Amino acid sequence: MLDKNLTELSDEELIAEYQQNDTLQAFEILVQRYKNPLTNFVYRFLGDYEACADVLQETMIKFYRNKDSYKSIAKFSTWIYTIAGNLARTEYQRRRRRQIFSINSYGEEKENYEIPDERYRPDVMTDSGIKDKIIQNALLKVSTAYREAVILRDIQELSYEEIAEIMGIEVGTVKSRINRGRAQLQKLLKDIYNE
Amino acid sequence: MPRLKDDNEFEKIKRLLKDLPKVNAPSNFENELSKRINQGEQTKENESWFDKVFSPKLVPSAALAVTAVIILFLLKGNVSDVEDPFQVMPKLREEQNLKQDQLRTGSDKIIAEETNSLSKREKSNGRTSNESESRNNFHDGDSNIIEASLFGNTSIERISVTASNYLPDQAIIVSGGLNYKVVRVGGEERKMIEMLREKINSTPKYRRNN
Helix, strand or coil, X not given: CCHHHHCCCCHHHHHHHHHHHCCHHHHHHHHHHHHHHHHHHHHHHHCCXXXXXXHHHHHHHHHHHCHHHCCCCCCHHHHHHHHHHHHHHHHHHHHHHHHXXXXXXXXXXXXXXCCCCHHHXXXXXXXHHHHHHHHHHHHHHCCHHHHHHHHHHXXXXXXXXXXXXXXXXXXXXXXXXXXXXXXXXXHHCHHHHCC | CHHHHHHHHHHHHHHHHHHCCCXXXXXXXXXXXXXXXXXXXXXXXXXXXXXXXXXXXXXXXXHHHHHHHHHHHHHHXXXXXXXXXXXXXXCCCHHHXXXXXXXXXXXXXXXXXXXXXXXXXXXXXXXXXXXXXXXXXXXXXXXXXXXXXXXXCCCCEEEEEECCCCCHHHHHHHHHCCECCCCCCCHHHHHHHHHHHHHHHHCHHHCCCC
């Protein structure tokens, strides 16, 4: 197949080309198409750009090595989002454990402490950059299951069905998780509402 | 309406989230990716058979296998010291053998005594040896008929033993110093022999292995 034609192919056609003929260009085009949406998703979930870049690299390496695990019955986007979501969740848990451990090493009676975050104070809010940070940090305070659903729906703008497939849950559960996540965000972002 | 108010508030949240700036992948993302993929491929190629066999993934199972082998070795080593009574042949004691021989000799004497008393009874009944000899014609085949002169007794005792009633362990009597003659016996004599045999067998001390 010509390079010119490859860019015009759908995601599913490209992955089929990569699976059948090992066409590296098909892989590169898919990476090109999904690197930014996935970066956005993973960054909003983890809140750390370096960790996000690592997770994204891992996602693409998994895609490169395990291309045959993709079945044509599913959309390519949901498949790659599932990989990225799983890796992001694992990374988040790992980082959380590490954080708890490092705090415990200073604690006298092995208690867990909430880290006071001075950056989120509304009185020091000056520009939109800080506002974005506040929203991002509020997102990080939402429980992981709700957060993932809210990000996929309100930031990545995926359909409920796609989210259900990515998260491996029912559409009804997706909707309720999104609503609960939004409600948590609403509480956390009271000050921004009042502006 | 509180429901509408909530929806409006969620609309605000949705708008806030939607308005968040899009975060893009690093500019050198593809280069880094291809580097990592090539590194991975190289490591795969350079991986020797030793690394494959002794990969960290196999360490727990290998450790388990080695432990199992060690435990088996230790158990087997202990077991070899203890003799299994079901597998070891019993040791033969010479005095036991001697006892067995004595037992046999004893049983021979009893038979001899009983046979003598039988002959005496026959004599008293007026039977002659000729009468018995007249029945001396026997036929071969299933029956083995023997005539026995016991311990040098002058009177000839006729003991008929057929294949059906002659027990193989009676052949042991031959080694007890008895002389055998082929004879043919009548019904009464046979009954007497059977009676004697039963008497011997019922005596636990002299019971023989059948």
